[in-house]
Amino acid sequence: MIPTDRRRARRAVLLLSTTASAAALAAGCAGTPSVGGAPGASPAPNVAWTPSERVVRGQRLAEARAVDDAGRAASRDSARFRPGAPDFGARLARLTLADVVDLGLRNNTATRIAWANAQAAASAYGAERGTWLPTIDADVTGSRVKTAASAGRVAVEQWVFNPSVGLSYLLFDFGGRTGRVASARESMIAASFSHNAAIQDVVLQIQVAYFSYVANRGLLEAQRASLREAQTNLEAAEERRRVGLATIADVLQARTAASRVALDAQTTEGALQTARGALALALGLPANLPYDVDSAAATTPVAPLADSVDAIIGAAVRARPDLAAARAEAEAARARIGVARAARLPSLSLSGNAGRTYTTTIPDGANSYQLQLGLSIPLFSGFSRAYDQRAAAWQAEASAARAEQVRQVVVFDVFRAYYELQTATRRVGTADDLLASAQQSTEVALARYREGVGSVLDLLSAQSALAEARAERIQAQLAWSVALAQLAHDAGILDTRGGSPLRLTTDTTTPR
16 A cells, blocks of 8 residues: 555645646747747747748738729829820920929828828718717517417417617707717818828928929039030140140149049939939839929029018918817817716707517517607716816817917928028029129139130139039029928918919019
């Protein structure tokens, strides 16, 4: 017979092994869940997650659905720039600024997201407004009933068919329904204004990309002109050395200057392709799609503004869509105070039900109805309704403060953009003077060098200054165009056709 101590030891070992197995099983059950036979997360922070084939297939299906959704969204828009359009190739060869903005607005995902949010908010408002009407539902039930015979009662077996119509209607709730409808309406207005703000942001982004591309193209043309001049200087230096009027040092200096200009032009060529790809991305086009733009809109004559900063600020306070959205959100928050207040007050509702029952024993059916008038009186909920009302009041206060904050930012944005445009306008005038002086200086230095009374260093210095003046003039025009678009955006009046809605003076001479 096994001693008692040994028997107890075996029981303890068995208990420990059973507990360990259960713990291991529990650990396996509580581990990382799998997806398609592979762990749903990485096993360690420094290890990349490897998705299963099922996840990869799901991602491919999601990508295909996204492409289909984008195609359906594009099919709702104009067909002016679709590849199947008759003039598609001709338009891509010379896109105007209006075409560029139109393409970007229809293809940019930001406008699609904001528009979808506005549509959802409008639908939510329509749903909330439906609470002013009664709710009517139909219900049809069919059942097979069989009872057992017991206590002298015979068994019953029959079919029961019961169609019915129910009605419920909130008669009065001290403004709760009114507050919910008002909040949904203001939320819809805010979402629509946010859509307008998204359009303004996208138009500004596209215009900046357009102006940058055109500026890089103009800069490349200016550098090519400087390269031709540098090559002419090199030829003149070589000719002067051939006739004994210059040394090899002059030729080497002229060759170095020509190489430097060529290097600058090559760098600008790369920047131009990058700017071209960025513009294509903003338009929703492939970066390698052959297209070109008309630069006429980027050469608008520079002129001072006709409106004062106070007038533009006043227009911005009235027209800025993000400010209007903030105000609507503040109104929606204020309406939710009424909803919270009504939850603490009684509500009166009407409900009814009418139906007809058909059974095996009543083949012709029998009518039934029920009509109820209910009064709901909230008595106590642990002070939660009172705190809900206080929370709604403070949220309304925060929303009002945010609207005021947005208004202050709008005023500052317009103020800053206005004086940045003033600076850019003066910069264009100074760049014009600088370019004219540099051209005259280069002509004088070239004439002196050809006459043999000037040095090659003077000529190269003058032409370097001319190249810098050309680049400065292009950059000044770019800064002015961007500043004009930025001011229109900050004022909330940016033209979605690419033009400038701001009034400029008829005098196109820039202020000195």
